[in-house]
Amino acid sequence: xxxxxxxxxxxxxxxxxxxxxxxxxNAQTKARTVTVLSIDGGGIRGIIPGMILAHLESKLQELDGxxxxxxxxxxxxxxxxxGGLLTTMLTAPGKDNRPTFAAKNINSFYLENGPKIxxxxxxxxxxxxxxxxxxxxxxxxxYLKALLRNQLKNVTVSETLTNVVIPTFDIKxxxxxxxxxxxxxxxxxxxxxxxxxxxxxxxxxxxxxxHYFETKDATGKRRxxxxxxxxxxxxxxxxxxxxxxxxxxxxxxxELMGKQPMDNNxxxxxxxxxxxxxxxxxxxxxxxxxxxxxxWIYYKGNTPVLDAYGDGSSDMVDIHVSTIFQSxxxxxxxxxxQEDNLSGDAASVDISTTENMxxxxxxxxxxxxxxxxxxxxxxxxxxxxxxxxxxxxxxxQFAKLLADEKMSRKNV
Numbered sequence: 001x002x003x004x005x006x007x008x009x010x011x012x013x014x015x016x017x018x019x020x021x022x023x024x025x026n027a028q029t030k031a032r033t034v035t036v037l038s039i040d041g042g043g044i045r046g047i048i049p050g051m052i053l054a055h056l057e058s059k060l061q062e063l064d065g066x067x068x069x070x071x072x073x074x075x076x077x078x079x080x081x082x083g084g085l086l087t088t089m090l091t092a093p094g095k096d097n098r099p100t101f102a103a104k105n106i107n108s109f110y111l112e113n114g115p116k117i118x119x120x121x122x123x124x125x126x127x128x129x130x131x132x133x134x135x136x137x138x139x140x141x142x143y144l145k146a147l148l149r150n151q152l153k154n155v156t157v158s159e160t161l162t163n164v165v166i167p168t169f170d171i172k173x174x175x176x177x178x179x180x181x182x183x184x185x186x187x188x189x190x191x192x193x194x195x196x197x198x199x200x201x202x203x204x205x206x207x208x209x210x211h212y213f214e215t216k217d218a219t220g221k222r223r224x225x226x227x228x229x230x231x232x233x234x235x236x237x238x239x240x241x242x243x244x245x246x247x248x249x250x251x252x253x254x255e256l257m258g259k260q261p262m263d264n265n266x267x268x269x270x271x272x273x274x275x276x277x278x279x280x281x282x283x284x285x286x287x288x289x290x291x292x293x294x295x296w297i298y299y300k301g302n303t304p305v306l307d308a309y310g311d312g313s314s315d316m317v318d319i320h321v322s323t324i325f326q327s328x329x330x331x332x333x334x335x336x337x338q339e340d341n342l343s344g345d346a347a348s349v350d351i352s353t354t355e356n357m358x359x360x361x362x363x364x365x366x367x368x369x370x371x372x373x374x375x376x377x378x379x380x381x382x383x384x385x386x387x388x389x390x391x392x393x394x395x396x397q398f399a400k401l402l403a404d405e406k407m408s409r410k411n412v
Contacts, residue, residue: 031405032405033266033267033405034245034266034268035074035267036075036077036078036238036245036268037272038078038236038241038271038272039079039080039086040235040236040271040273040274040314041081041202041204041229041231042275042310043081043118043274043348043349043350044348044350044352044360045275045346045349046082046110046274047107047110047361048272048339048364049083049086049337050110051107051361051364052367052395053090053103053106054103054104055368056070056103056270059396060073063399064403064406067098069090070103071099071160073402073403073406074402075245076164077090077091077163077241078165078237078238078241079164079166079201080201080230080231080234080237081201081202081230081231081235084166084167084230085202087164088166088198092155097161099161100151113144115353117139117144118350119143119352120352120353122139137206137207137209138206138208139208141203141211145199148195148198148199152193152194152195155193156191157184157193157197158184158191162181163181164180165179165237165240165241165244166180166201166237167201167233168197168229168230169230169233170226170227171226171228176232176234177200177225177227177233182248187217188216189218190215191215192225196211199211200213200225201229205229205306210226210228212224231309231310232309234313235313237317238271242267242269266330266333267333269321269325269334269335270337271335271336272336272337273339275338275340275342276314276338276339276340276347277342277343278340278341282302282307291304302348314338319375321334321336322334322375322377323377335394335395336373336374337367337391339363339367340382346359346363368391369390370391372385372388
């Protein structure tokens with residue numbers, strides 16, 4: 001926990017430093033505004049941000065034509081676990097060096113492959129349940145591995161169409177391992193296959209097996225990775241993305257044109273959650289007081305310790321980032337879209353029945369119609385923003401800002 005607190009503190013410091021940095025010269029990218037997209041982890045619930053991304057891309061296409069893609073507009077896209085898969089789908093080069101997936105096709109990936117990644121036979125079979133409790137993950141991960149190898153082939157992180165940040169956690173060294181496009185280009189030992197990175201960041205303990213792979217450095221020396229789900233490092237990777245941008249500015253790779261240190265329009269951040277069950281009394285202290293080690297890991301088909309860790313991690317990052325933007329009067333530049341009212345199967349990370357996946361699609365659509373929310377720094381709870389409009393309205397405005405920024409860079 002001390003390591004985690006230090007990790008969050010360092011990211012927060014980097015974010016504050018970013019927001020007060022003057023423009024630098026000799027940069028590779030000249031920008032009026034730096035743009036960030038961040039996507040949480042959440043298993044099959046990746047369908048929810050998938051709906052949001054499809055809507056955003058449709059708005060960009062209304063402005064810039066049918067070939068517009070999310071990757072064309074963001075300086076950094078960060079994703080953890082299922083968010084890492086989404087990040088890869090949006091940024092991995094495919095035909096004609098364009099993204100492998102249009103955002104509108106992301107949910108087809110989940111609807112088609114979800115039942116094979118998380119087969120019902122593994123959830124409902126008594127022998128498998130017992131095996132999962134005492135030894136071995138709930139799912140063997142073979143289908144996901146074959147799928148990603150086939151889709152991504154030999155594409156490495158250095159080849160993504162915009163900068164990516166994908167956190168994982170090395171269980172052998174007990175430390176986060178963050179894969180980025182920049183480091184992949186600078187250090188051959190970090191230039192891992194995107195398929196390996198995706199398997200690492202999505203290897204949720206008790207659900208999917210840890211992922212081991214090797215790379216080599218410039219001298220041929222072997223480097224090993226023993227990875228589990230990036231949720232252990234950062235279920236919400238927004239701070240990681242901001243810290244990455246900060247380093248890019250310090251190193252002169254991004255120049256903010258004509259900006260003063262405290263300008264309110266220096267950064268646009270869109271952070272997408274995968275939903276949580278804040279309103280459902282999933283667990284309580286009275287029951288938890290009787291739990292032993294096993295119940296914390298497995299309770300009524302759920303994993304309380306992972307649920308608490310993932311949701312707590314996401315909320316803490318949201319509070320940190322909201323504090324930064326609100327304290328500097330920049331709250332309009334940070335948009336967090338999250339559904340807090342999941343219940344039943346929809347709150348799970350692995351129930352991939354047709355009924356539940358279609359329910360998640362509808363939740364994503366409904367979320368677009370909900371009022372924009374912002375975290376109350378006193379209570380830590382999301383509250384509707386008076387006069388803020390709907391998430392759909394906010395995304396339309398966000399798309400216009402992204403398109404304007406993209407056009408301004410062409411005119412430099």
